[in-house]
Amino acid sequence: MSALNKRHFEQRQSASARSTLLDAAREVGLDVAAAVAFLDSRELEDVVWKSYGQTIYEKKIHSIPLFALSVPSIGAVGGPFRPPGKHEAYVVRGSMDEEYFFKLFQVILRDHQAGERIYDERSQPYRLDEWRSSAPGRGTCST
Template identity: 50%
Template sequence: MTPRIYWQAKHPGISLKIFLRNLRAHAGLDLFHAKNPKVAVQLNVTRHPYSFNGDSPPSNTPQGEEKTWHDGLLPYCGGSEKTRAAAESQMQALASIAGIRFDYGVQTNWHPVDSQRLMWWAGRHGKQEEYMSALAHRHFECRESASHATTLLKVVEEVGLSIEAAEKFLAGGELSEEVWRSYGSTIHEKGIDAIPFFVFNGPGSNGGPFRQGPGKATIIRGSADPKTFLQVFQELCDNQGK
């Protein structure tokens, strides 16, 4: 019988760095399967919406009038064009390793509430990860903003969900308060001041910033290569029978 392993992974929502790290996490899982061809893995992912601006008041900028990612990075880099250029160059270099190219001309809202509401909505239909992967591709590579309803509905259709149902959900405002609560709690309560932030739970571990149970979670902060994720998966596998 093929052994089955059940793990939990938690991390915030869409960001350029998280998009890259997700690709590396998948690469790490591929390495794990190559090393453990007879082991089946079920990885349950819980995403927590995150904004660098936390739950500060929104800008209320109309859709289509947002600053581009390039322009929005300038204040984040202390107003230094040199620092911004270095940051963009570094991220582009990392992206090239994954075989993709980022488009910094995409318009961005630092509080993409609707995209993250739909993330949870898609999860109700078993499509959360498909939705996020498709949205990240359009946002970061195709200059189709995750803050625009037209993009969100394209992604909904792409992953096989109902556009009509999605429009009805968005119009109702459901989960808006929960997204804003996550913006605040991830920073003020959990102390997460940078992303990506991966939390892995497995056998003997039900603790960490998002759980109150026993055991110690495995946490990956910031940059990590596929071999780092391989190590995490392997340790979880080795602990399965303990």
């Protein structure tokens, strides 16, 4: 996974491209011929699709990509794979442009400097952490 992640996130090679998968396999010493044979087969296809379907259903993921940014220093923690904190995580659903993320990072910086998550009009676009309300004993934060 480390070799594949490095190619995908650092070298901008698609993790779904056959050449990327085989290069990563080669790098870590896996049997490349066996990897080619596996990729040419449909072995485990049903397992992968079942797992994918269960994960997006169970974790309530409705858009790809999904970003749930946690800032533990102010208790803003959450998302589909983390237990909730005192405050909601900052959530971005779907593809957004640089300006959207720039504004999000400005809100996170402001909140970090304030020492708490501030719920106001500026933070509203980043408040869709429904996993907070689904955790036992947790409700959504008020505005």
